[in-house]
Amino acid sequence: MQVPEASGAPSDAELIEAWRGGDEAAAAELVRRHPDAVARFLSAAGAAEDVEDLVQETLFRAFTKLDGFRGAASFRTWVMTIGSNALKDLRRKQARRPVVALEDRDVVDHGGDPHTATLQRELEQRLEQAVAALPPMQRDVFLLRAQQGIDYEEIAQALETSVGAARVHYHQAVKRLKRALE
Amino acid sequence: MAIDEREIEQLARRLGARAAGRIDVERTAGAVLQRVKQHRAQPVWWRRVPVLQAVAAAAVIVLVLGALLVGRFGGGTGDGAEPVLLAELQELSTEELTQVFDSLLVEAPVYESSTLGLQDLNEEQLRELLELMEG
Numbered sequence: 397m398q399v400p401e402a403s404g405a406p407s408d409a410e411l412i413e414a415w416r417g418g419d420e421a422a423a424a425e426l427v428r429r430h431p432d433a434v435a436r437f438l439s440a441a442g443a444a445e446d447v448e449d450l451v452q453e454t455l456f457r458a459f460t461k462l463d464g465f466r467g468a469a470s471f472r473t474w475v476m477t478i479g480s481n482a483l484k485d486l487r488r489k490q491a492r493r494p495v496v497a498l499e500d501r502d503v504v505d506h507g508g509d510p511h512t513a514t515l516q517r518e519l520e521q522r523l524e525q526a527v528a529a530l531p532p533m534q535r536d537v538f539l540l541r542a543q544q545g546i547d548y549e550e551i552a553q554a555l556e557t558s559v560g561a562a563r564v565h566y567h568q569a570v571k572r573l574k575r576a577l578e
Numbered sequence: 579m580a581i582d583e584r585e586i587e588q589l590a591r592r593l594g595a596r597a598a599g600r601i602d603v604e605r606t607a608g609a610v611l612q613r614v615k616q617h618r619a620q621p622v623w624w625r626r627v628p629v630l631q632a633v634a635a636a637a638v639i640v641l642v643l644g645a646l647l648v649g650r651f652g653g654g655t656g657d658g659a660e661p662v663l664l665a666e667l668q669e670l671s672t673e674e675l676t677q678v679f680d681s682l683l684v685e686a687p688v689y690e691s692s693t694l695g696l697q698d699l700n701e702e703q704l705r706e707l708l709e710l711m712e713g
Contacts, residue, residue, distance in 0.1 A: 423614065427607040432598040439594030447597040448606065455610040460617055519581075523589045542590035570583050577581045 408471040412462065427455055430472055433544065437476050440539050442528030443483055450486060454479035469554035473546055477554050480536050519577065526576035530569055537562050538569035 406414070406422070408429070414422035434451050443450050458465075458475045465474055527535055536555060540546045541562075546554075552562045 420611070420615075424607055424611055427610050428603055431601045431603050431606045435598040435601045436594030439597030440590065443597070447594075448601055451601060452606055452609050452613075455606070456613045456617075459610070459614045520589055520592060523586065524593055527590070527593065539590065539593075542587040543593060545591075570586060573586050574581060574583075577586070 409467060412465070412471065416462070423459070426471070430455065430475055433472055434475060434479050437539055437544060438479050438483055440524060440527055440543055441480065441483055441535055442524075443486075446486060450479065450482055453486075454482045457482060469550045470546075473540065473544075473550055473554040476540060476544070477536065480532065484532065522577055523573065526573050529576075530572060533557075534565045534569040534572070537565040538573070541566050 406425075408426060411422040411426040415426065431451050434454055435447050438450050438454070439447050454475060457478050458471075461478065465471065469477075527538065530538065533555065537551055540551045540554070541548070548559045548562045548566075552559045555562065557565075
């Protein structure tokens with residue numbers, strides 16, 4: 397997925413090269429481009445109130461692993477796979493932590509008709525819980541595809557799987573989510 | 579209530595929007611860059627200490643796991659139970675091994691200052707580790 401850039405703005409790949417050459421401003425620009433998308437991904441994956449710390453951890457890890465970034469997938473997609481691992485590590489550390497209450501979860505305020513808005517909120521809360529409960533691979537493929545709009549080929553490259561397997565994971569995820577929402 | 583794939587995708591696009599809205603991009607960028615600079619300022623050997631710690635921790639986990647399994651299946655009888663159990667462990671995938679560790683409530687090695695955890699070892703590395711333990 398191409399990261400939207402202002403006309404004439406350097407691409408992520410160019411910023412990475414500049415950073416490798418010691419340009420700190422390039423690193424700062426690179427970091428500023430992705431926190432929102434990474435936060436949306438991690439929150440939907442179940443990060444709840446830990447999102448900001450997790451975004452920081454994810455971006456930090458990405459920088460320390462930058463030598464291993466080959467550009468097969470976009471930088472943003474690659475960062476999200478790192479975020480998924482960071483979330484998994486956090487879960488391990490917090491294994492005994494109480495489950496976040498339903499009302500604390502992150503949902504959008506819809507405004508408008510209160511009844512419709514309430515129904516919509518409930519549906520989103522249920523979806524968010526169902527997404528967080530998916531097996532990690534299904535969850536990651538689903539969010540990268542449905543939430544981030546990334547194509548299967550790039551998802552497959554980022555997650556080091558085949559396009560066919562990514563499609564299967566996606567359809568399995570949707571099947572589970574449908575069941576959870578019925 | 580039946581819901582179709584398109585509706586699920588539409589809902590998914592909205593997930594996490596509030597969390598994203600709460601992120602202070604400048605603060606996040608500043609914090610990340612500060613950590614990156616600190617990391618870069620460390621000597622290379624110091625950066626590798628967590629890697630060695632992780633490998634050592636993994637070795638300890640395998641030892642504990644081996645001792646538990648040997649104890650459970652009557653180790654010490656001289657009937658060669660340990661190699662058999664280790665051979666069985668070698669058949670497990672990375673994911674399965676991680677699940678075994680999890681089921682024993684053993685925390686995988688995760689370090690704030692490192693990107694490496696047990697889950698970062700690939701299948702071959704885990705197998706090598708087990709082979710080392712087997713002696």
